Amino acid sequence: MRLTRRPVRIAIAVLLAAAAGGAYLSARVGAGDASPPRAAVPLRGAALPPTLRDAIARAAKAEGVDPGSVVEAAATGAGGDTMAALVGAGADANARVSFFHGFGMTQFQPPGRLFRPGAEMAFSEAYSGRQHEPARVGIVGAVRASVQRVTIELVGGRLIETSLVPNRGLLFFAYVGDTPDTFPAVVRAYDRSGSLVQTHEIPRP
Amino acid sequence: MLHLRSLVGLVAAMAAATTLLGAGADSAEACAWNIGCQFYSPAEGHTALQFTQYPDEIVGASWDTYDSFLAIATTSSGTWKDQATVYSSPNSYRFFIFTDKYGCYNHHTGTMWVNCKHYE
Numbered sequence: 001m002r003l004t005r006r007p008v009r010i011a012i013a014v015l016l017a018a019a020a021g022g023a024y025l026s027a028r029v030g031a032g033d034a035s036p037p038r039a040a041v042p043l044r045g046a047a048l049p050p051t052l053r054d055a056i057a058r059a060a061k062a063e064g065v066d067p068g069s070v071v072e073a074a075a076t077g078a079g080g081d082t083m084a085a086l087v088g089a090g091a092d093a094n095a096r097v098s099f100f101h102g103f104g105m106t107q108f109q110p111p112g113r114l115f116r117p118g119a120e121m122a123f124s125e126a127y128s129g130r131q132h133e134p135a136r137v138g139i140v141g142a143v144r145a146s147v148q149r150v151t152i153e154l155v156g157g158r159l160i161e162t163s164l165v166p167n168r169g170l171l172f173f174a175y176v177g178d179t180p181d182t183f184p185a186v187v188r189a190y191d192r193s194g195s196l197v198q199t200h201e202i203p204r205p
Numbered sequence: 206m207l208h209l210r211s212l213v214g215l216v217a218a219m220a221a222a223t224t225l226l227g228a229g230a231d232s233a234e235a236c237a238w239n240i241g242c243q244f245y246s247p248a249e250g251h252t253a254l255q256f257t258q259y260p261d262e263i264v265g266a267s268w269d270t271y272d273s274f275l276a277i278a279t280t281s282s283g284t285w286k287d288q289a290t291v292y293s294s295p296n297s298y299r300f301f302i303f304t305d306k307y308g309c310y311n312h313h314t315g316t317m318w319v320n321c322k323h324y325e
Contacts, residue, residue, distance in 0.1 A: 055261065103302045104299055106297075106299075128287050131284075
C-alpha cells in the first residue's frame with residue numbers, strides 16, 4: 001500500500017518518532033537507573049505485598065504516626081524490593097518521615113530530627129548481599145523545598161537526574177542499583193539558583 | 206566549731222555520694238543495652254541472636270564521633286544479608302526480614318563509641 005497523502009505520512013512519522021522516544025526512555029529508566037517517580041499514593045493502595053503494608057502500618061502506629069495518613073512517595077522497584085519514602089502525620093499533625101528499603105525501614109521522624117542542623121538533604125542507604133560484595137545498593141532521601149534538583153553519580157560514572165516527589169512540604173527521591181556499575185556513588189543537591197548545597201558520598205561498608 | 210566541722214563533713218560526704226551516684230547512673234544508662242556497648246574499631250560490628258521468630262526486630266543505638274552507624278542483619282555464621290545506614294543519634298532501624306542475628310557495625314575509618322541494642 002502506498003501512502004500518497006502527505007498528512008498521513010507525517011502522522012505516521014510522528015508516531016514512529018514518539019515510539020522511538022518512548023523506547024529510549026524505557027531503556028534509560030531500566031535497571032540501575034532512577035525510576036520515574038510513582039506519585040505519592042496512600043499506603044493501602046501501595047503496590048506492596050500485604051505483609052509489608054501491615055508491617056509499615058504496625059511500625060507507624062508504634063511510632064506515634066496515624067497509619068491512615070501514611071503515603072508511599074517516590075517508590076522505585078517492585079513488590080518486596082520496593083524502596084520509597086513513607087510520609088505520615090504525627091499526633092501534632094505535622095510530617096513524619098521514614099525511609100523504606102523493602103527489608104526494613106528507619107524510624108518515623110519529624111523534619112527537625114530527620115535533617116541534621118543546616119542540612120538540606122536527609123537519606124538512608126540500603127545494601128543487600130554479602131559484605132564488600134553487595135548485590136543491590138539503594139538510597140532513599142528527602143530534601144527541603146529550597147532544593148530544586150538532586151543528581152546521583154553512579155559508580156560507573158553516569159549521572160542520574162532524580163525525579164523529586166513532593167509531599168507535606170518536602171521532596172523525596174529513591175534510587176536502586178542492581179549491578180556494581182549502577183550502584184550510587186555521590187548524591188548532590190542544588191538549590192533554585194543552581195548552586196550546589198550538599199554533597200553526600202555513599203558509604204561502601 | 207564542732208557544728209561547723211560536722212556541717213563541712215556532711216556537705217563533703219553528700220558531694221562525694223552525689224558524684225558516685227551520678228557516675229553510676231551514667232554508666233548504667235550508657236550500657237543498659239544488650240549488644241556491644243563499647244568502642245567499635247573501623248569495620249567492627251556486634252550482633253545478637255534474634256529474640257523470636259516475630260518478623261519485626263529493631264536495632265537501636267546511640268553513638269558519637271560520626272553521623273551514622275550501620276544496622277546489620279546476618280546469618281548465624283555472620284554472613285551479611287541486609288544492611289542500612291542510620292543517621293541522627295540516637296536512632297533505630299526496624300527489620301522485617303527473618304534472619305538469625307541483628308546488630309551494629311562501624312563502617313567509618315576511625316573508632317567510634319556505639320551503644321547498641323535490639324528489641325521487638
